[in-house]
Amino acid sequence: MTNEKICDGDNVLIYLDARRTYMIKMQAGQIFHTHKGYIKFDEVIGKEYGEPIKSSLGIYFATLKPALTDYIMKSSRNTQIIYPKDAALIVMFSGIGPGSRVVESGTGTGSLTTALAHYVGPTGKVYTYELRSEFQKNAAKNLQRSKLIDHVEMKSGDVTVTGYDERDVDAVILDLAVPWLVVSHAFTALKPSGIIVSFSPTIDQVVKTTEALKENGFVFIETVECLMRTMQVERGKTRPNTMMTGHTGYITHARKIMKPPTQESSQSLSQEAMPEVTVEKPIEQEETA
Amino acid sequence: MTNEKICDGDNVLIYLDARRTYMIKMQAGQIFHTHKGYIKFDEVIGKEYGEPIKSSLGIYFATLKPALTDYIMKSSRNTQIIYPKDAALIVMFSGIGPGSRVVESGTGTGSLTTALAHYVGPTGKVYTYELRSEFQKNAAKNLQRSKLIDHVEMKSGDVTVTGYDERDVDAVILDLAVPWLVVSHAFTALKPSGIIVSFSPTIDQVVKTTEALKENGFVFIETVECLMRTMQVERGKTRPNTMMTGHTGYITHARKIMKPPTQESSQSLSQEAMPEVTVEKPIEQEETA
Amino acid sequence: MTNEKICDGDNVLIYLDARRTYMIKMQAGQIFHTHKGYIKFDEVIGKEYGEPIKSSLGIYFATLKPALTDYIMKSSRNTQIIYPKDAALIVMFSGIGPGSRVVESGTGTGSLTTALAHYVGPTGKVYTYELRSEFQKNAAKNLQRSKLIDHVEMKSGDVTVTGYDERDVDAVILDLAVPWLVVSHAFTALKPSGIIVSFSPTIDQVVKTTEALKENGFVFIETVECLMRTMQVERGKTRPNTMMTGHTGYITHARKIMKPPTQESSQSLSQEAMPEVTVEKPIEQEETA
């Protein structure tokens, strides 16, 4: 197996140290200036990812292929991005993977869209709705940059009014100011057994969304919050870092079931003799943390 | 699009309420007993996932298709499983997705293997190493259950001695008592720009692993800890739940770069006139929380 | 200075190890049975606190004088106790100390009353209100045990209806299901510049209490939550413990000011020449974490 080579037009992380790293698009014939000298793109193009590259001042930089977290963090921030810690949990709870069909609203910066598109892969599809055209344009740019745009169908319109066009999707992901207003639309779009995940910063949104989920017959409703703390690791000086992000948002998830006919009063069926199976012990969903 | 039908041999979540949910393998001709009456599998097989099913006592149960988190949580526990919150972050930091090639050691219960196999999909591959054959057998059973065994190659042997057979893999995932002993082997197995992720319960493991990562030339080394708290959501009574898992482990991740030749002293290249590109502002990796 | 001697009637912590520690009231002529042999109280009485005491099986136990946290944790639990971590912050935010006069409602188990009585000392006074007489009796027993009953005046009645009898108290501490109903009474009881602290498990209580505080002219209103995690400390195995208390309650605190006359429109006073003082930089109350 040969390693991947850096091509003209690729986004490359140019790494000097953890604080001095730049995501740069390769453009043949041009140069990139740093305070440690300049780098000619022509000397980068054709190299393998991971190879060192020497600046005009003789300083070596590393070339790295951007990972999913880089694209998430580099989503232009004219609005709030979804942080990798939350994107990771949203994806996990949604149950999606290669080949999944997912509805997302709203698109926002496209940071979460990037994560969804990454995991559904070329055989899946993300249908992402956004009301504000300037957000949509910006998100499209971010998705082109991460080369995931082909996994995504960008859609316009106010989903609180029109609902979603898709049916039988595997998951619906909500990152909206008013998620409770689209819960019934999400139910319609989901396949039975499909999963809804909603991300909201405030308690009030969580309460209203949970109520809407109950009213619409979703089950396994759970809300979690994730606190991630980074560590300073150095022998004899190891400790958690002083500052941390104390709150981003709550993640509420649930699953769609089809409603039974009106529950009948205890109806005795004939008790025929039958082979039995051993009852497994219940899955304790509360343990999922 | 037609919905997926339940087949003989499928694992199905039989749901009465959040605390009474059972993951059951369908077996034609058999029945499943609950304290709310029994369910004939022959009446479940052929139904669509999500449809209600009536017990012998006239009580409706829902049928749900197990999601990734169910398989992770149901991994037989003769050893510690990796919880979904950690699996989600490990996957996110590893950068893997559909088509990725990943090395994992050790296999353990196979709970993390299940997550990795889910995300690399049918076009990727997980190479998972386990020293203890009884763990390997149990993990194989769990992977068969989740129908992900085809994405996985199970391997034996003591990786601290023999290293890994694979080369140019996208990621190496470590869940070992002594991760620092295999960091150099991980370096060899990884493609340049590839990512290593290590999960460890203790600070000491984190310090030793971080030191080994630095010695082997990895960059972007970061350790995080994730605290997940569940919420009780009910209008007027909303609050975090009383008990929580206070600690599972630390996640350390880093990226491989190729070593430059011995750094030369500031070497002045000829300063030719050249077109310039705008320097983007640095990616602040610390912000990833 | 001589050390304190153990007297008949004293409560003593009999310590074998961290998990086998007993708070026992000394009673002359009696014995205390343990699975490591019995201890004669007559051999304990007259010893100094901290001295070892030998059981009938030749095993040494240590004698310890109970500390505040022991009395808090040993408050009989027919209702929820306030944990030391929360008691500590409630006391700190309340600003009380030796000599302070404090109103508390409700008394509950008396666990928080114990802490308040400890810190106001013999020159201060805690006025604690409780509606339910069985709680009051139990709390009185706990306060007698910790020998703090003389610092406390126990009062009956429904404070939401009758308010508090006291005036110009230094602090009012609320641990009630409906704290917002007594905020105006607390205002009346407090001296100007006095501090109110309310402890509540749910968000809804916090919101309603905060609204009541704003309506009643309190300032510096802040709500905090405290998460305490214990560590397993052992060289090479150090890590946070697995289980933790994820939530007890929120602490809301604020200060009383006297209302100004209706704010007049910018009234120009004569600008006389005057000596000046340097303006100090503002106290940033947000930094208090």
Next chain:
Amino acid sequence: MTNEKICDGDNVLIYLDARRTYMIKMQAGQIFHTHKGYIKFDEVIGKEYGEPIKSSLGIYFATLKPALTDYIMKSSRNTQIIYPKDAALIVMFSGIGPGSRVVESGTGTGSLTTALAHYVGPTGKVYTYELRSEFQKNAAKNLQRSKLIDHVEMKSGDVTVTGYDERDVDAVILDLAVPWLVVSHAFTALKPSGIIVSFSPTIDQVVKTTEALKENGFVFIETVECLMRTMQVERGKTRPNTMMTGHTGYITHARKIMKPPTQESSQSLSQEAMPEVTVEKPIEQEETA
């Protein structure tokens, strides 16, 4: 009871809103300038704490008596202060109260000294050691400001070499870079049953201190970490605040017992008939969270 009046020389919090609050020392004949007009101290002196005061532009400010947390937060910061959340727990675990005799080292900014002096009151004493004279001077200034200097005896010298002069103190509080070097000195200074509390930012300090505590015969050794998060409370918008202090330090506490003679092998005492007492259920110290 009459309310307390503001005197010349008092420190007063001049409050406009939560962000614009100033701690100012009253000086007869002088004025205090704000962007909302100036305030004549002569108009403040003689008022009661809590009364509104009108500026030259007709804007009302409130006057508040500084609370303990204000003095802690206003300790001049030429070094790290101990935050109120940690000071509260250190005080709680130490068991001190009115009349206690406490040793502290090092003094640092005096922020923790302020808390200790506040709680021991006029009948107690804080003996605080500091090696660096410039820190000592600064701390003295802070203690004079909070009018707690009379509860404190400031001492110089390197306690790792000389130990403490005091004996039979109720508690020893350590906030040192090398707490493990003074654990044996703390043992000597403490009364039996006395409590040691150490505050340290790093894991390594915690491990070494815990080892020293074990070697010196301390019991009930526990290390905790406290995370405090502030909330934004507003109906419909309630949520934890985005930024939080992720780490300040770990708190390790333990109690002194006197060493028993060399533990004898199980020695059978004569089993005389005796009245019995009921064994209470063990105090579970782990529950203290």
